[in-house]
Amino acid sequence: MHSSNTLWTRRPGLCVAGVIGALLVVRAAIVILSPIQLGPDEAQYWRWSQTLDWGYYSKPPLIAWGIAAVSSLVGDQEWGVRLLAPLAHGAAAFCLFAFGRLAFSATVGAWAAAFYLLMPGVALSSVIMSTDAVLLPMWSASLLCLWRLREKPGPWTAIWLGIALGGAMLAKYAALYLLVGAALSALLDRATRRALISPFGLIAALVATIVLGPNLAWNAAHDFATVSHTADNASLSAVSPDLSHGLKFLIDQMAVFGPLSFICLVAGLFLRRSVSDEHAKSTEIWLLCFIAPPLFVIAAQAIAVRAHANWAATAYPAASVLLASWIAYAPWKPWLKISLGINLLIGGLIAVLALSPSIADGLNASGGLKRVRGWEETALQLQTLTANTDTTAIMFDEREVWHGVDYYGRTLKLPPLRSWRRLDQARSHAEQAGAMRPGEDKNVLIASFREDFIPRISADFANFRPAGELRVSLGGNDVRTLRLFRGSGYAPLPRTADYEARFSSSESD
Template identity: 50%
Template sequence: MLGVLILLLLLRVWAILASPLNLYADEAQYWRWAQELAWGYYSKPPMIAWVIHAATAVFGDSEAAVRITAPFLHTAAAGFLFLAGRIIFSAKTGAYAALLYALMPAVTLSSNVLSTDGVLMPFWCAALFLGWRLRGNGGLWTAAGLGAALGIGILAKYAMLYFLIGLALTCLLDAPMRRALISKGGALALAVMALIIAPHFAWNAANEFQTVGHTLDNANLGGQLFNPENAGTFFIDQMGVFGPVSFLGLLAGLAGWRTQPEGPGGAGRWLLCFVLPVLIFILGQAVLSRAHANWAATAYPGASLLVAAWFTGRKGVLWSSLGVNALIAAIFLVAAVLPPGMTRQMGIDNALKRTRGWDTAAQQLYAEADRLGASAVLVDEREVWHGLDYYGQDRDVPLISWRRNLRPKSFSERAALDSTNDSRILVASLHARLRPMLRDDFAAFEPAGQIRIELGARGNGCPITRVFQLYLASGYDPAERTADWTAAHKDREEFPEPPCPVTD
């Protein structure tokens, strides 16, 4: 197990160092946060920015430096999962669980980019290990370690709060855990956790609860509620997160088809407290509104332990799962390091387009800004802002993200146009449907050319192109965002891209 984890780590570090891919928008956003350490940021707790700050302080601001900690974090998570499996079941079960986790498609992807899930997982897996140790009469050091894992996990991502729900359920269903938590050890764990997270929530209180508010916005409960068709999509997505055989094995085990009992002392029931609430809650969220595939990721460390324990006596299931996931991992690894010409031949350019072309776009756009004597550059999408921000670190003009709603809806929109930089604005618009709204916000809005960034080709041969329509604008005077204003611009577009292939 240790040999495989080290091999995976070395391969993933090599892939990061060899990858030609740009940072994707969220990574660029986290890098920007990392330039100034704080106890919180616009949409996420602070841990990911702290990790990037530490890595880039040592290795510089390259893409590889931003991402380099990702495979180490997941390797640590797999190690803690092995320790948990060893004390709950057996060393063999722990080894299988660690490998099931390390080869999960979601972990493979998250080992090549730095995400909040990647930063969270070591602390979630450590909490599983320490939680069971505390249940088995672990001492105060174990309790303090559990509190630290919970607290740092919350600073990594609020999804760590699901672990607290799991602990509450174990108190209801498991007498040894109830005795362990209602004790000096439980009080110490709670105190350590509270001490660690207190500065972050104090920061939130001092900053209009930005992080908490954005997390609630992600639930998207203001739109059409109840979408039962999303349930099927959720289950398909989870096969992509955990792996198709692993997820089907989990469902089969939950249905009672398993080759081993639940384990000593109600271990299976204990682990289910950290698996089922996450899956049920995110499934409910998906049906109610929407849910991204990775939102249920915290269910799968515990699920890895369960699948490994349930099917230790039927190794065909385990080896099939590991084999399929290893094949997916190999494909991801190769795709991350291939040059654009080869990815085009493989037909995967469309999957990689969000991590291409930002360096070229920044170079060309800021050159145009210098040539035209622009006082600022304005863009109409957060991803564009973050790409141009990271790859235009030496720019001479401010970069501003247009506010469609007048109030900021993303970190990129925090800086607004004002009288000091609205005299000669270079507008780089990506979205044809937004341009009529953009035009309404300015007294003058004149075409200034176009920038086209080639990103590859689709499977049908159609080119994938990021097209910026350029305008010179001045006299920023935004219209009031009323319902009539929104209706007036519905279905209006300016210079939309023709379909491919072009039809008569």
């Protein structure tokens, strides 16, 4: 025991790195052994990684760069696409350890890493590839560098802060909340204000701009495609307030951060006694500047329109440090530790489902896995249908199907994959990359997932006839059905007001 305490006292960073490394090995093994197929979004990120650029239709480029780097070493099989996820989350956890140690103590830093790594959202995000997996490490590094700049301003800290901020923006534009948090902390905290309104703050801003600059230039050259998509996701033009959506959002946050962890976070903000330690008090306020904005803004968006559970994920790196700091002196310390135990159990369940997804069928929960099942079978059936035929292209009317077949058809002999456009302009990467080329419309196999689109698709072809259907079991009672047609003479009708009126009236009958 004495030697263990000595090792922790002398080398806490090494101890934490060892624990994080051990968990990473376990999660990497789960990724490698999991039979779960890539989902459509993961397949889309893989497609981007095949052609490196400074931006893509719906996201900045960092996720594509990361997948390209890892898959170039291990291959582009499913686990090669996903392997970056557990590694990146491990890096985020170590940044939070370093932040907690700098702001409080090595013990708080270790607890912060534990709260982060055991979050159910991170456990899930460690076995799939998502933009959060590349955003949260950059976000955590930004928090660390900004705090260090606050405590000990210097040129190198400013440079690293600029790199981390720019990298976060290259991961996901939700990193804008970092700027909101920095502005709030500068407003409320004199030390942060002094650090940012200085030559070092200017250096950080310049470096961040240099890092992000090529992506902004790419957007300008592509009609601000990524920016427009991000704005469309907000759907603020379709405001329809519903308080029940806000309640659902709060429940979803329990699933992301952990049920008891989230309750402790909220309860702690309202029920804790005032802190006499001025350093602890100012640090809590500083952390809240990075917790509150994403939670409140996304909660308001959920009430007004809609919001996915992970859209507020950027609140939880700082929240992990805050909960860890409370363990040192909060009266509900046992509850905080119990919350970690609950999160560990949830993470274990996620691991079991990742390794044995058939368990979900026995629990009548196969619907939760239908987006990561059946894509290989779908691609194989399409290969059989088009083999020894003069099929010139396969056209889809759903981006998810296009991406699933694109990835799982990468080693098959399939005709070119094309995507039908509902509007004149492309509204997804599939529609952008899958535009019909000249000469490809002589014998098109249309595989329609959207039955309501069939009359519109038919009107875009000179000749259009039924050709059966394709069915793929997704587990349980779920089946993916694609209605098949043969078409030729593709000449899309102008998407005018008359066009909309014509089909809207027929669809309402």
